[in-house]
Amino acid sequence: MIVRDTPSLIQLLLVMQGSIVPRIAGRIMAFALFALGVLLVDRHIVALPHVSIPAMGVFGVALSLFLGFRNNAAYDRWWEARKLWGQLIADARSLGRETQLFLGAGPARAAVMEGLAGFAHLHRGWLRGTDAIAAAAAWDPAAPDHASRRNPPDAALRAIAAVLRAEAEAGRLSDMGQRALAERLSGIALAQAGCERLASAPIPFVYSLLVLRTSYLYCLILPFALIENAGGFAPAVAAAVAYVFFGLNAVSDELEHPFRDAANGLPLDAMCRVIEIAAAEALGREPPEPLRPVDGVLS
Amino acid sequence: MIVRDTPSLIQLLLVMQGSIVPRIAGRIMAFALFALGVLLVDRHIVALPHVSIPAMGVFGVALSLFLGFRNNAAYDRWWEARKLWGQLIADARSLGRETQLFLGAGPARAAVMEGLAGFAHLHRGWLRGTDAIAAAAAWDPAAPDHASRRNPPDAALRAIAAVLRAEAEAGRLSDMGQRALAERLSGIALAQAGCERLASAPIPFVYSLLVLRTSYLYCLILPFALIENAGGFAPAVAAAVAYVFFGLNAVSDELEHPFRDAANGLPLDAMCRVIEIAAAEALGREPPEPLRPVDGVLS
Amino acid sequence: MIVRDTPSLIQLLLVMQGSIVPRIAGRIMAFALFALGVLLVDRHIVALPHVSIPAMGVFGVALSLFLGFRNNAAYDRWWEARKLWGQLIADARSLGRETQLFLGAGPARAAVMEGLAGFAHLHRGWLRGTDAIAAAAAWDPAAPDHASRRNPPDAALRAIAAVLRAEAEAGRLSDMGQRALAERLSGIALAQAGCERLASAPIPFVYSLLVLRTSYLYCLILPFALIENAGGFAPAVAAAVAYVFFGLNAVSDELEHPFRDAANGLPLDAMCRVIEIAAAEALGREPPEPLRPVDGVLS
Amino acid sequence: MIVRDTPSLIQLLLVMQGSIVPRIAGRIMAFALFALGVLLVDRHIVALPHVSIPAMGVFGVALSLFLGFRNNAAYDRWWEARKLWGQLIADARSLGRETQLFLGAGPARAAVMEGLAGFAHLHRGWLRGTDAIAAAAAWDPAAPDHASRRNPPDAALRAIAAVLRAEAEAGRLSDMGQRALAERLSGIALAQAGCERLASAPIPFVYSLLVLRTSYLYCLILPFALIENAGGFAPAVAAAVAYVFFGLNAVSDELEHPFRDAANGLPLDAMCRVIEIAAAEALGREPPEPLRPVDGVLS
């Protein structure tokens, strides 16, 4: 995630970081040149058929509708993902308080909180497709074992439940405490399953096809409309339109997959660190430093 | 559900899988030919009445409104359906943890988890209208019996409740455990009823009529507007407009019924398998393999 | 509610059931004739003032905004109503399981489930303004008594609570069971109050005025814009525009009141039957048949 | 709130009640006269600069965006307010059932239900800024005392909690009952705080400025665009546009403050009466009559 102070106007116009311009510059150039070519051919070589600009408007409105829909859906996914991780952070802190209340200080409480920190890393690893076993094992020695299961973070939660079962059988955890902590774990499992849902169920593929194909069609017909409507500005307008449509499309692509390690992705590393801090402070240990942005990007 | 890596540009423009082009190609062709016919008649045979393109815009905006509304409603249904199944997956895992906590290892816990796996298949069968009794019976011998009830998945949940009642009467399940597990079952029943709602209450039929009729009206009048506004491009613009409007319509049709076995439908088989894995891992058994996409489609 | 298989193209274009055409045909005809009259007067009798079509667009956009807003609000009400009934269905099944768990088989359990089926009918009667006392009394002999109260379904729920109180005093219902069943009843009461809210608080009346008046203004000025923009197509375009605007308006009117016994209303009878089936199956009785659509309409 | 049967067409076009026309008639007239003046000056005195109508469209779209946004936000506030009161009604009924279950008939139960009816009136008084102490005191003699606190409805809830505490100390309320009733009170407090939020946090003031200023700018420039686009219809179109924009604006103003005693405000008096009925029926007393609309308005 890009973390910047509000930049000055000049910066905002020139900054490339977080911008999608580099990724679509090729297409912007191509359509500008195409518009220029159409203009030159029409003026100097042979009259090309013209399209009136309102005719473009007919499906320009429809294209805006598609792009707007896809952008909204992608942003909602990104924001839901952030909410689910915010829920995990709140649950980690609440688990810290509730183990204090129902288990008291002791090895069981430490095992629960360490297991939770391990869970956070295994969850991050699953979502991002990276190897987070070492980070998890630093908290929970059983993490490599969990990592061999079909769903490693779920295995970590089951291990926490086993600790609670043992405490209950030993009479050190009341019925009420059992239920309170079981509900907390279920809340964590629900947030985990929500993240998995976002990772495994992208926006239906057909929308990408529909949006992209309509964008190309539009940009290919547009120059024939610009000949008489924009004159010498035709290449500039074509480039601006391509920037707007392909730019929004590229943003949607990125936000649709909120867990990827991209410029606008969620800072899973930093959020795992927040959970580690919550676990350490709950156990009275020296908490690690929060992660800082590197070159304006929080990973 | 179609599972693809982000395809290259060329692939994206040419791919037919998941595309709705094949289903609407006939109509696209028909309207392109109609526009060509109108153009030829007007130029070579007899002057036809013209419509100005802004006059088309008047209800082009309204048509976009209809299509956009219906598309949003259909996508929301699809996404809600996916959320409800995600809820079922989380609940299955939580039931695994909570039976461990409140029932301990033993035949009762196995019966509950097996019953849940059977429930998932019966639920899938009900939603998709396929015969899932064999798959359910592989987990729960009572599944064929449940299948003879009005609502088979509800019968499966009642059977789980009967197991819990017997445990409670035998003193092996605390009051608190009874309540925790009963709430879990209620959560599962709520997700089930939500899926049934989506399956049995489609978007009101009147919207299909309104959208489709307006689309046809629009595409029939459009060529008379394109004569002077698009010239030789008229057939291309008519085809593009038909692609956009009927394409979005076809996508909405498909997403409106998220449980059907269609290219963009939800992968119920794969999600049932995830629940089977959760049940197997909770019981310490060897879990089955997750389902893999076949030719890019996860069923 | 209209229940149809996806109709063929021809059917979709010709079908009258569920269509709003019959209800607005008069207005469509009137505006088409008005446009024809304006056209004939302008061409053959006296030149009328013309309005440019983009001038129409200025408040065409605003009108689309109004219609779209009202349509969204009406559909959201319809869908929320369906969700609340889905919640009631899920709660009925959960009450079946939870009474089994906490009360066991016996007259108290039967009284609760019978009371719930009576509640469903009284609730339906209240919402639809029909007499459902006989249907309720078939399950619960006290239904006519409840029906004399200010809020009959609430009286039915209070009677269920009285059964639970008696069981608790007799020591046959644990504290935990009391609370679990009380929460279930509260969930049911919340869904009931939600339905009452939808029935008693329509979309503010001022929106109907705003939308309808703007639609009439628009359709009255439009023919003066179509004279030079649509030529001989003027009556057709005027009719199409009237169809689109008044059609959407009529759909919104119908969905705004989801409990009315209209073509696109909710199938309250069928959903009450689903609750009856859930009650009968929970009590091990022979369940009644689910209701089937009659001429494609489920009441 | 205006309660009307669906009016006939003639009524709908002529009715003034609930209409915002009276409040904006001055502005509609002013802009129609201004457009007439511009037209006459341009035709008979001196040629004025013209603006093309599509140039108006550029920020007509933006203006629609603003108006639509503000209208949606205002309607959402109105509907959320209605939902919160619906929640209070459901909670009142549930409290009636749950006190029956956990407290049984007796003075404590009566005190709780009377306190709740008093709370409803104090809450209404706070929200609407009217004096509801007498109405509250008719139920709860301590109401005038509560009314001297910073937050009178919160004081009423604390008094209910004090009754519960006394019952618990006297051993007449189980642990489970304490918790169930405490949660019910928390639900009521949450709905109360939600209403306070709506009353004290209006839509940011800057939006009113932005929308109103843009509307005036638009209506001031519009006549110069209508000269050649609408001819003799110019005053009519200017009036229609002013009606649409200022009308929607006036509706938003009214719905933004849902608790005010306005034509489209919420019927707080009637809803308090519903809560009184729930309390009376729960206590087995003769319930008061529901409030009826006076001249079609429910206060």
Place this chain on the structure above:
Amino acid sequence: MIVRDTPSLIQLLLVMQGSIVPRIAGRIMAFALFALGVLLVDRHIVALPHVSIPAMGVFGVALSLFLGFRNNAAYDRWWEARKLWGQLIADARSLGRETQLFLGAGPARAAVMEGLAGFAHLHRGWLRGTDAIAAAAAWDPAAPDHASRRNPPDAALRAIAAVLRAEAEAGRLSDMGQRALAERLSGIALAQAGCERLASAPIPFVYSLLVLRTSYLYCLILPFALIENAGGFAPAVAAAVAYVFFGLNAVSDELEHPFRDAANGLPLDAMCRVIEIAAAEALGREPPEPLRPVDGVLS
């Protein structure tokens, strides 16, 4: 937050407070002058290339889409932030009632409520980046200690949990009370984490770039379209468009960060005071005065 009575028309048009005009006046002037320059050069010096106004419309629609999206997202954040604080206020009052019920009057209850008031100030300090330690220490002597932790408000909640643990160990807090109060603290922690999420996860930076760059592009090309479409009105129209686009952009900037000490920011000081009042009234102490707006602004 700006608190004003609905101003008169004149005030509404002239008021500068809360207006974003001062912040964007420079840009409005610049684009008006630029449009004037283009007009003068074109008329008196050299013919410049013209752009037709519908060509502007093509991406004017897209720009409206971007601005509308960003505005909705920013407003939703602002409103969610207000909801979360409303939740905190309701939770503070409920904690007051529930400590009365489960702890009774005494030092433990006072410690809990004082800790909560301290929490509110530490939370405010964290969100706004101001020093709130003194305000917190006025309620809770341990506040400076909490302030040295990574997450001061979380430390305050842990301290409250420690009080509850001590009461439970001393037998003065029942199992049920432990659980009820633990859930209340979790609700508070969830609202806190929600606020932190809003503060630390702004709308992706890429949207600011996309919106601002498109706005500048649009306003730079617009004057070439206004030459023939708006004539002498060109500078006025350019200024109006700049006002609309940059104004909405500036509003979105402000609402996106709801906790900042800006004119349209949330009144955190006043809401902390409401929590202080709730704590004081719950403890039977003299509550402080609510904060009043200073020059129409509530801080």
